[in-house]
Amino acid sequence: MLNVLQFLGGSGISLLLLASIAAGAGTGHFSPDSSTWLSDRVDATLLLLIGLLFFGVRFNAIVRALGHLRFIAVALLANFVLVPCIGWAIASLVLPEHPLLMVGLVIYFMSPCTDWFLGFTRLAKGNVALGTALIPINMVVQLLLYPLYLHWFTRNIVPVEADLIGQTLLQWFLLPLVVATAAHHILRRLLAPARFARLLAMADHTTPWVIALLVMEIFAANIDTIVAYRGVFGWLLLAVFLFFIATFVLGEALSRMAGLRYPEHALLTLTIAARNAPLMLAISMAALPDQPLIHAAIVIGMLLEFPHLTLLRQLLLRSQTHARYHHSTAGAETIPTH
Template identity: 45%
Template sequence: MLTGLPRPAFTTLLFLTAIVLGSLVGSLAPAVGSELGSVVDPLILLLVGVLFFTLRLDGLSALRRSRLVVALAIGVNFVVIPLIAWPLSALLPSDALRLGVLIYFLAPCTDWFLGFTRMAGGDTTTGAALIPVQMTLQLLLYPVWLFLFAGQSAASSFGSAGPTLLTWFVAPAAIALTLRLVMRLTLSARVRAAVVSGVDRAVPFVIAAVIVGIFAGNIETILSDVGSFAWVLLVVFLFFVVTFFVGEAISKVARLRYREHALLTMTTSARNAPLMLAVTTVALPDQPIVAAAIVLGMLIEFPHLTVITHLLRGRAARVDQPPRPLETV
């Protein structure tokens, strides 16, 4: 999300509420839970559409101006983080949980990280330019990760869902981008910004609706092994701790300026759970545990991003402190 990012505490509470609500409905009224589960597919279409509608396509020239931080961001997100994610996911007790957590880990965020970057005083221009690049890379690499980390069977499942995925993502993306073009031709910049901001603010609520449907329709499967999901939260926490210190070390070695450092920290910390949830729900429709693991990752992510935002802001205050004037005798 961009300028319309709701407060992280509220967003985390919203997702927690969605999990509890979906779980209660699925447990106490299974028929209603089944009905709610059946609306996940259209909600995923809506989610994909709003994600593409709010996609930032401007500022691509910043990629040339900030080649070092762009190269570091792509290198860490698509080379270093997979090397971190693989051994951490091995701590989980089941293949489905490992796959869900890996899918969550391996996709860098393409929306709300920019809001946190802005709050931390980071380079949002380059961050906006990274969004379409990283979204394209993670979608292209998705079947590769399935093949490497889940084996041929999952890759085959993805391959059989290929035409469906094409329909599900090309159609809403085309509609969303066409609407953006129509807006550009018919509306002023101020009105366009207000519309995009309003849609942006709606994204967490769409995600929450998807979460309600997933948990309402699959709570019995999820509750069959509660202890395993506690391991998911622990592994996600360890992942964020490790990636934070890796980012700190790389920023120091590369001698990044503060704004670049803040951008690298945020883009390597935030994960793209909404898009991966959408892709996985379509590519692996009979794997509710995988989808639930992706959702649970967000419960750790938002508090983590809030903490590092405060850490970075404190550092920025020290970096930007003006020098004392020379004393006169």
């Protein structure tokens, strides 16, 4: 399989998603029987995706966060208070006449990434160890906040029953989380470190392809509904573009206010920018199963995310080089001459 970092660095995920959308749309339009067959396997694909996402989470990394409580506090404030409010404001401004698509964007905006942002953090020479500790924290907090966010930000656009959402989270996410975490720790003990590392890498490599399969199934099963709103997808992309600009400005401001060093600055910028679209797509398909426009909006959000993260990496590395140049120049100017 392709190396994940190379794949991400080349915005391969966006191309894979586009291919999946095209394949699903073509299947749904030209072969209704095949689209029915694909839609009948959505639940199995969801469970596979959820299992892969949870299996790769290193919950024992939380102990690394204990020495960086100030950074964790800033990241939590940004990811779970400021960024959801920014996302809701942008989605409400751009798509007020299309409430279901607006809800899909809000769901996409409200949860920070728990997987591939770490690859970009490594490429940007950010604090990867601290980012690893941030992943399980983000995972747990966003699962707990999902029903609250859905209630607060949707204005009852879609029916949200707290008991049903809670039951869905229990059956589809808490139980798979327990099973996947147990499997993670059991296999870690049974396998040699090198073999277990290869197993984790295999799970990471498989995840984008499972996401692509799920996207193809969504578009194959709901192509008629999605095509009816094709003229709005440009506005969706505009909203995502505005969101990425706003979160970049937020990351720069918070990094300066908190006086973060470059490795933590890069990590904060990328965790604010990257969204947890796979998990949000899985949750929304389980909790809101008959809302293809909401699901499509989350998928569309992913299209710009990877080119954006690639650009962010370049900007961060350039800013680091620029800062080092000015620091060395300033140091040279203070050397006394005789």
